[in-house]
Every structure is written in structure tokens, then in C-alpha cells.
Amino acid sequence: MIFFRINLNILFILIMVLLAPIMANETTKAFQLDNGLHVILLHDPSAEIITAKTIVNVGSIYEKEFLGTGISHYLEHIVAGGSTKKQSEETYKETLSLMGGVSNAYTTTDHTAYFINTTPDKTNQAIQTLYEWMFHCSFKKSEVDREKEVITREIEKTQSNIQRQFYYLSQENTYLDHPSQFPVIGFLDKFNTITKNDLETFYKRNYVPSNMILIIGGPISINNVKKTIETTFGIEKKVAKPIFINRSEPMPFNPRELKKEIDMNSTLISLRFPTVDLYSEDLYTLDLLDYILGNGNQSILTKKLVEELKIAYSVSTSSYTPAYTKGYFEIMIDTDEKHIERVIKEITKIVTQSKKRPFSKNLIERSKKQKLAENILSIASIEDKTTRLAMSFLYSNTTNFFDVYAQNFSEITAKQIQETANTYLDFDHLITTIATPKSSTNTKNNLTHKSTKTNRKKITLDNGLRVILYPNKTSQSTKIQIMSKAGIISETPTINGIGNLTAKLIGTATTKYSKDDIESIIEDHGASMSANHGYHTLYYTLDCLEEDTIALAPLFFHTFFNATFKDSHIKEEQRKQVNTIKQRDDDWFSYGNYRFKKQFWGNHPYSLSSSGEIESIQSLTKTTFQKFHNQLLDPNNMIISIMGKFNENDLLKQIKDLRFSEPKAPQNKIDNTVKQTDTITHNNHKFQTTSFFMGFNGTTILNTKEKVTLDIIDTLLSGASYPGGRLHNQLRDKGFVYLVHGINFNGLDKGGFYIYALTNEESWKDVQDIILKEIKSLQETVASQKEWDEAIARLKFYYKDRASSSDSLVLLEAANELLLNDVNHSKTIDKTIDSITKEMVKDAAKTYLINPSIMVFHPEEKKES
Known part of the structure; x- marks a missing residue:
């Protein structure tokens, strides 16, 4: 496995945050x-x-x-x-x-x-x-x-x-x-x-x-x-540590630009200013400058290029300062080819202005607060904590690198930031990289919480609303989550994409606050407020420091229950969503999975894309969004979860005073036809690999025993979300695939069991034959005791790992209560797993793993130029 650009920067993202105090009951020992x-x-x-x-x-x-x-x-x-x-x-x-x-x-x-x-x-x-x-x-x-x-x-x-x-x-x-x-x-x-x-x-x-x-x-x-x-x-014996000496990277003598056509549907621009390594004193001011220019919707670059001028789909910045060579300050833009010149011109203006005028004290303090909040909210699991310790020691030979960083970071002044901007944001040394679509193609911050054991309490209000509380008096943060029944299953082709867009529009305006008002309040407190939309739910989450709960909870509830949908906001999100839909064809999996789901699910809502289609999202109006939003406010179809340190009585009072509705949710006429015959379809795609998708009818989320039985089959075949199982071992051993994976998808009324693989043109038929052979083996022969024990142990750990962070726990238990009326569902899963026998797995394989639907995507033949 490789950490490419985003993962490679995890260390340096960590460096950009302050070190949260270690809990009193944690002990760290370092020795040699x-x-x-x-x-x-x-x-x-x-x-x-x-x-x-x-x-x-x-x-x-x-x-x-x-x-x-x-x-x-x-x-x-x-x-x-x-x-x-x-x-x-x-x-x-x-x-x-x-x-x-x-x-x-x-x-x-x-x-x-x-x-x-x-x-x-x-x-x-x-x-x-x-x-x-x-x-x-x-x-x-x-x-x-x-x-x-x-x-x-x-x-x-x-x-x-x-x-x-x-x-x-x-x-x-x-x-x-x-x-x-x-x-x-x-x-x-x-x-x-x-x-x-x-x-x-x-x-x-x-x-x-x-x-x-x-x-x-x-x-x-x-x-x-x-x-x-x-x-x-x-x-082990002591051996001399290897010594590495590499050539240093010289400062560019003059600006340089590299432009290349790539087979894609978007235009990407990278503007890099050479800077310093990890050990420079200017590390701190560069990191803060990154937050000021490019962090959040209220950042200078996003406000200008995305919202005001609408010449970009997204803008981000990063200060990359590795330990082993000089780094760079990067501005990344996703735009259209026709806007390249103007985008660069506008960025040049903004950067030049930032070098002439010092940033306001409020802006600097807000950015510092964002870093503090990100730090406290960002450690979700024991893996996160050990990674932070490891990276600290790797680059400083101590476990307290972040303590030192925090102290130095807190002392930054406006003058220092301005001096840093003038020193490093030098257009005479700018390195520009541009990727544009080939002429033949069309143009086109997750915050988490510390994992701590808490006492859970469920309260049902008189109107039917269920509130789940996770009080923790030692927590430095608070999470509030609203989850409503919605999801792709509630959409039709004519309004496909409305859930995704609604999730992006909630929190942008209300009868009382404008988009700028809301974003400024949230970012001033270093908090996060966002919504997500899935197959069956829409959920809206606030993550903030414990001390800010009193100020932000009322805003959070108000922005959800009193959301308004302004035409200008709708138009802007539609513009960006069209770009996202075009980029669906720029990745082998999203390209293939989108088309496979259309074939597999037919007329069922699960065939719809969460992003929607260009035609469907462009037809959505303010009235359509208001109607959809009103359906989210039914207290009988909603769960509110609160975790951390908070005043229970105060929050419950706020919740009871909210404006709920009880609409009759429209019932889509859903095609529940069960596919009875094998199908195989061959298509071409622009990638030089061959992708393979196979699907079978599955079971629903409500049928727990059958669901877990299919989970065991998934584990035996492909490892249950982790590399492993018969298919991984056989296909990888023979060099037929880079990856092979199974998914046991469980819907509310139907389910699907998928297997997909990334292979090559010479091997796809072998891949298909081996998959079918192993499925037949499961149907005819029970697993060996050794294989069975391994699968059961792996599956139990998978379920435990799913709930190992507070973020995932809140989400999982809310969904269990909302969809299954059982907040404790996950706690009984081991007992269910233990109740499944080898014969039950064999029978389930015979029942479900029949009549496969297959789609294979082959490389297009290259035409001679």
C-alpha cells in the first residue's frame, strides 16, 4: 500500500494542529x-x-x-x-x-x-x-x-x-x-x-x-x-544506522510552468511557492497563512474564486514542510480550462494584497482557534494517538514535538505573517503545474472526537422524538447529531440528487442568518457543522469545543429546523455538482460502479447515483427543496444524539422547543423484481486496466440473521472490508488482480452482494472463473474448521472496529435506532455471529449466490495518431 499525496501529508496536517492534553488516565513511556x-x-x-x-x-x-x-x-x-x-x-x-x-x-x-x-x-x-x-x-x-x-x-x-x-x-x-x-x-x-x-x-x-x-x-x-x-x-544485535545524503533542491532561477493534457473532465492547477523544511522557524507562520488563505468556506480564496466570481469549483491551500528537503506552499484549484488565465490572475491579486496589508487580528485569532479546535476534535482512536506519538518521535526524536509546536504557534503576530508572505510567496520562483482535459473530451475537514467510554441514555419525548445522550464530564468537546430518514431510497429519477444537494444547502441560510453569518460564527469558534446523505438517512452534525456548546447549539438547531433555500445558493451548488458528475468518469471504480448499479438494480432507487444526474439536479427548485426538507422534520423519523460535556437540561429544553412537522412521507413505487437469470455485459472505458463487477441478490438490513450469514460468506471470500479471504489469496497469488473486494449491501427492502476486481485484459476471464469456482465450493462444501475460526474472529473484530471511535459509535447507534428500532443492535452482534452454523452458510450460498449479474470494462483500443 502507498500513501500518495493526501495520505503523505497526514504527518504535516498533524504538525499543523496543537497537541491536545493527554487524558489523566493515559501513561506514555519512551525508552531505547x-x-x-x-x-x-x-x-x-x-x-x-x-x-x-x-x-x-x-x-x-x-x-x-x-x-x-x-x-x-x-x-x-x-x-x-x-x-x-x-x-x-x-x-x-x-x-x-x-x-x-x-x-x-x-x-x-x-x-x-x-x-x-x-x-x-x-x-x-x-x-x-x-x-x-x-x-x-x-x-x-x-x-x-x-x-x-x-x-x-x-x-x-x-x-x-x-x-x-x-x-x-x-x-x-x-x-x-x-x-x-x-x-x-x-x-x-x-x-x-x-x-x-x-x-x-x-x-x-x-x-x-x-x-x-x-x-x-x-x-x-x-x-x-x-x-x-x-x-x-x-x-537483536546493534548495527550501525544507515546514513542518507541526498542532493538539496535549489531555488528555481525563474518561474516555470508545466502543462499537460490528461484524459479527464476537469482542469487542475497547482501553484507552488518554494518554502522551508520542517525545522525552520517560519514553519509556524506558513501553517497559519495556509489556514487564513484556504481553510473553510470563509477563506479568502474560496470566497473570491468559488462564491463571488464562480470561476472555480474548489480552492485549497497547504503548507508542505518535510523533514528532508525544502517544501512548498501550494494553492490547488479545480476549475474549467477557459478560466485558467483569470484564476491565476485573481490569485496573484489576492496574494499580492496579503503581502502589502497585514491580516486583521480577528482573522488571525479565528485561524488559531480553528487549529486548537481541530486538534482537540481530531483524535478519534488509539490508532490516531499512537500515530501522533510515532510521527513526533520520527521527526524530533521526542514524544512532545507538538507541545513545542503549540507554544511557538500561539505567539505568532500579524507582522510575522506578513513578513513570511513577502519572503516566500514570491512569483519570481513560482512553480505552476496545469492539467487540462484532452481536446477530444468535454470540459467540464473531518472533525472527530477522542474515544472514551461513556454512559449512554435514551430518552423518548412526547412527540416521539428519540434523543440519545452520551455524557462525558472529562471531555473537551461536544458532538450533536440530527439523523432523519431520507436517503437515495426516497428519491426518484426526476429528483435524483436532491438529498446530496440538500445536505450541502442545510446550514447555508435561515430566516435569521445569512450564509456569511453562519460560516463566520462557526469558523470563529473553530467548529464544524456539516450534513451527509446516504442510502437511507440524512444526518447533520455539529462538532465544537465544550466551552462553545452554549453558543453554538442554538445556531445548530436553528439552521436545521429553519433552513431556507435561496436561489443563489441552489444555483451555486448545482454548478459545483455538475462538475462532480462530470468527474464521475475520471476514476475506474466510480465509472464502472455507476454503470454496474444501473444494470443490477434496474428501476429500483438503489440504481440512482447519490450525485444525481445533470438533468435532474438542474430541474430542482426552491419549492422542491423546501418540500424535501419538510419531510426531514418528522420527530417519529428522527434521532438526535449528543456526546461529550454538555448541560442535559438546557439542550433538552432547546430540543422540545423546536418546530417539528409530521408530513406524510411520499411512498415511491419501488420495483422489487428479483433477477432470475444470469447476465453479462461488456463495455469499454478509457483506462488501461480492466475492471470486473459481479452482483447477486442479497437480503435486507431488517433480516439480521441472514445479513450476518452473508457477512460470513463475504469474510470467507474477500475478508470483510480487510484484504483477505479465498479470492484475495488466490487471485493475488496468481498475479491476476491488484485488488478484489466484496460488499454485502443491505437495504431496507432489498439487498445486493457485490464482488469487484481490478485486473488486466489477459486475466479477467480467469478472475471470473475463480470467483464462480469459489462460490460453487461454498455451496457444495462446508468450510474447514480452521477457515471458519479465522472468518468468525475476523468478522467479530470488524464489528468491534466499526464502533471503536466515538464518531462511528454515534452514527452507528443512531442508524440502528432509526432503522431497526434497536439502539443496542451492535452489542448483540457477537451472539448472532455465534448462532450461525456452517450449514447455514452453505444454504445461504445456494439461496443467494445464484444468477450473477456481471459487467466487464475493457480498455479502449488506442487509435494511431
Whole structure:
């Protein structure tokens, strides 16, 4: 797995936030073993699971003679789960499955990470497994050859990802001398030169204790874990840490521009100003400047380009300051080709003005508050906490990097920001990268909460509204969520997309507040207020600091219950949504999945796209939105959830005073015809990979036992949301696919069981045959006890992991109460899983996995130019 641009910046996003105080009942211990290994242990009794991570200080920029080959990433594929001198790959698969946890790895420019998440009683096993991977890889030839095929497919897959293509293009234009110009995955021709001996050499050189960090977090016993570490990682000999020296990237002598046509439906512009590395004192002012110019709907660039001039669909900024070379301040724009010149001209004006006039004190303080709030609200799980500790140590050799950062950040002044803008936002050194649609094609902040155990209370008001409370007196934040029945199932082709657009319009205006008023209030408090729309619900969420609940809760309720829909706002969201719909064809999965669902679901609402169609969304009017919104206000079809530190009586009083309605929800005439015959359809797409989609009739969310039985089938076949299962093992082993995945979708009145794969033109028929063969095996033969035990353990962990963060818990339990009338549904899932027998799985496979609907997308033949 690779962290491309967005994931690669996770560290630096973390650096841009302040360090939240560690809860009083958490304990962190950092120490170094005699062999040079750095260890960080985090005891967190509130966590449900443990996470064990190893960070190796090697990535694509440190590959020396192997630069551009992607050998770090190739090695990650071999090491993670592969055979060692201690145990075979099959044994590790069995061990990890019985642990019920999640195991994965990723490679970046400067480090490679391996992690195992599991239950607390399996902590020692997780440590032992990581230890064996790090020091005893056996480089079995069959595994080396197989993973070479897998990565070849992966490299091919990158050509089907427009955003990644554009990121690589921008990197090549930015870094002419430094190895950051090379993709982490490598170039295919160079990758193919790597031998088994090369991998072993690279492994011995870099996988040494002094070049690693080990992090264990969760409800662990620090003393017991230390003993396990000493008898595993601690027995390795001390070896000199490898030294890396790369060429520095010089400042561009003059502005440079790279423009390229890409087969897509949008125009992307990257404007990069060269800046500093992580250790510069100007880090702090650059980060704050990023927030001022490009964070939120009230940011200077968004207000001007997106809302006022309407010459862009989105604008974002980022200050990228890596530890190993000079970074850049980037302005990213999604626009139309005809607006390129004007967009750049307007940005030049705004940047020039910001260099001449200092920003207001209010704007600076608001941006600082946003960072503080983002920090407190951003740690959702034990995995987040250990990642923060790991990144802190990786780049500062301490666990308190963010403490130092917070202190320095709080002291920034308007004068310092202005000086930084004048120093670095220099158009004489601007690096511009532009990607436009090929001439033949048409133009076209998630905030989370700390995971803590809370006491839940459900209250039903006289009007039928259900309120779920999660009080936590130690919390520094509050979350309020309103969930109403809605979703794609309530839409028709003529109003398709109304739910998605309503979610974007709620919170933009009311009878009392304008869009600017609302956004200013929310952003001044560093809070977040947003809505989302799914298959069956629409939910609206406020995340804020505990101290701001009194001020923001009334605004939150008012913006939902008294929402108004202004023509200007509707028109603007329609404009942006049309662009989103056009971009549906720029990704292999969204392109194929959209068309497959049309075939599979026929006239059922589940065939509709959440984005809608250009014709349907452009026909929506203010009256249509008001009617749809009114349907959301029925108290019998609504759940309000509140988590954190809050005044229960005050919030309940506010809720009781709200204006509810009790409309008769229109009943769509839904086609529930069950498909009886096999179908296979072949289509072409513009990507150089082949995608494969297969679907079967499934069951509903209301049929819990059958649903869980199909979940077990999904786990046996494809791993239940994690890489694994028969199909993953067989198809990846043979090099037929880059990925294969199953989905057990459960609707209110129908369900579907999907399998999709990304393969190549030579292998798609083999992929189809193997999938059908394994399905037939499930129908005729019960699973072995070993395979059964692994699947059950994996599925139980999947359900536990779904509720492991407070954000997901609130969402999950609200949906369970709203759709199933059972807020405790998730708590009984283990009992349901245990009630399923092998024969029941066999019968379900015979009942459901018949008459497949198949769609295959083949590469278009390239025409000679």
C-alpha cells in the first residue's frame, strides 16, 4: 500500500494542529533498547483494542542506487505477512485471522510502517509477529515473484487515478534534483530491474533496530509489554544506522510552468511557492497563512474564486514542510480550462494584497482557534494517538514535538505573517503545474472526537422524538447529531440528487442568518457543522469545543429546523455538482460502479447515483427543496444524539422547543423484481486496466440473521472490508488482480452482494472463473474448521472496529435506532455471529449466490495518431 499525496501529508496536517492534553488516565513511556531500537508505550484504559506499529526509517527518497525503482514499497509487500525463517506465510495468515485483527503496511517517501490492530489479549502475539517480519524475512521466491505481479498491477492502477497522476506531475515539476520527484511506487521499467538479491541487500541494510521505532498502545500492561519486547526485538544485535545524503533542491532561477493534457473532465492547477523544511522557524507562520488563505468556506480564496466570481469549483491551500528537503506552499484549484488565465490572475491579486496589508487580528485569532479546535476534535482512536506519538518521535526524536509546536504557534503576530508572505510567496520562483482535459473530451475537514467510554441514555419525548445522550464530564468537546430518514431510497429519477444537494444547502441560510453569518460564527469558534446523505438517512452534525456548546447549539438547531433555500445558493451548488458528475468518469471504480448499479438494480432507487444526474439536479427548485426538507422534520423519523460535556437540561429544553412537522412521507413505487437469470455485459472505458463487477441478490438490513450469514460468506471470500479471504489469496497469488473486494449491501427492502476486481485484459476471464469456482465450493462444501475460526474472529473484530471511535459509535447507534428500532443492535452482534452454523452458510450460498449479474470494462483500443 502507498500513501500518495493526501495520505503523505497526514504527518504535516498533524504538525499543523496543537497537541491536545493527554487524558489523566493515559501513561506514555519512551525508552531505547541497547541495540538502538526506540520504543514508545501508551497505556490507554479507555481503548477497546490495541495497536502495534513498527516504523522503519526508509522510504523512496532513501533508496540510493535503487532510486526510482520503488524497492522500499516492493520490500513492504514481501515483509508484511510474508514467510520468515520462523514461520510460513500461511501460518501468519492463520495467526492474524485467529487474532481477529487488522494488519497492513504502507510506504511513504521517508518511512515504511507496519501495524497490527487486535484485541488486548493478543498483544504479545502482535509484538512477536512484527518482530519476526522485521528481522527474519526469508524472501521465498514464489512470494517475491507473486508480489512483483501484484505491484505491476498497482502501477497500472495509478494510471486510472487522475488525482494521483496530477500529483506525480506536480512533484516532477517541483523537484528537479531531489528524489522527491520519483513516485513511491517507482517507474515500471525501473521496478522490473529489481532482483531477489536486491531486496535482501536492501532489507539487511535498512531493517536494523537502530533504524526503527516500535509503538504499542491500548489497554496494555506496560511492564508486561516491556518484557515481551526485550525477549523479541531486544535480542537483536546493534548495527550501525544507515546514513542518507541526498542532493538539496535549489531555488528555481525563474518561474516555470508545466502543462499537460490528461484524459479527464476537469482542469487542475497547482501553484507552488518554494518554502522551508520542517525545522525552520517560519514553519509556524506558513501553517497559519495556509489556514487564513484556504481553510473553510470563509477563506479568502474560496470566497473570491468559488462564491463571488464562480470561476472555480474548489480552492485549497497547504503548507508542505518535510523533514528532508525544502517544501512548498501550494494553492490547488479545480476549475474549467477557459478560466485558467483569470484564476491565476485573481490569485496573484489576492496574494499580492496579503503581502502589502497585514491580516486583521480577528482573522488571525479565528485561524488559531480553528487549529486548537481541530486538534482537540481530531483524535478519534488509539490508532490516531499512537500515530501522533510515532510521527513526533520520527521527526524530533521526542514524544512532545507538538507541545513545542503549540507554544511557538500561539505567539505568532500579524507582522510575522506578513513578513513570511513577502519572503516566500514570491512569483519570481513560482512553480505552476496545469492539467487540462484532452481536446477530444468535454470540459467540464473531518472533525472527530477522542474515544472514551461513556454512559449512554435514551430518552423518548412526547412527540416521539428519540434523543440519545452520551455524557462525558472529562471531555473537551461536544458532538450533536440530527439523523432523519431520507436517503437515495426516497428519491426518484426526476429528483435524483436532491438529498446530496440538500445536505450541502442545510446550514447555508435561515430566516435569521445569512450564509456569511453562519460560516463566520462557526469558523470563529473553530467548529464544524456539516450534513451527509446516504442510502437511507440524512444526518447533520455539529462538532465544537465544550466551552462553545452554549453558543453554538442554538445556531445548530436553528439552521436545521429553519433552513431556507435561496436561489443563489441552489444555483451555486448545482454548478459545483455538475462538475462532480462530470468527474464521475475520471476514476475506474466510480465509472464502472455507476454503470454496474444501473444494470443490477434496474428501476429500483438503489440504481440512482447519490450525485444525481445533470438533468435532474438542474430541474430542482426552491419549492422542491423546501418540500424535501419538510419531510426531514418528522420527530417519529428522527434521532438526535449528543456526546461529550454538555448541560442535559438546557439542550433538552432547546430540543422540545423546536418546530417539528409530521408530513406524510411520499411512498415511491419501488420495483422489487428479483433477477432470475444470469447476465453479462461488456463495455469499454478509457483506462488501461480492466475492471470486473459481479452482483447477486442479497437480503435486507431488517433480516439480521441472514445479513450476518452473508457477512460470513463475504469474510470467507474477500475478508470483510480487510484484504483477505479465498479470492484475495488466490487471485493475488496468481498475479491476476491488484485488488478484489466484496460488499454485502443491505437495504431496507432489498439487498445486493457485490464482488469487484481490478485486473488486466489477459486475466479477467480467469478472475471470473475463480470467483464462480469459489462460490460453487461454498455451496457444495462446508468450510474447514480452521477457515471458519479465522472468518468468525475476523468478522467479530470488524464489528468491534466499526464502533471503536466515538464518531462511528454515534452514527452507528443512531442508524440502528432509526432503522431497526434497536439502539443496542451492535452489542448483540457477537451472539448472532455465534448462532450461525456452517450449514447455514452453505444454504445461504445456494439461496443467494445464484444468477450473477456481471459487467466487464475493457480498455479502449488506442487509435494511431
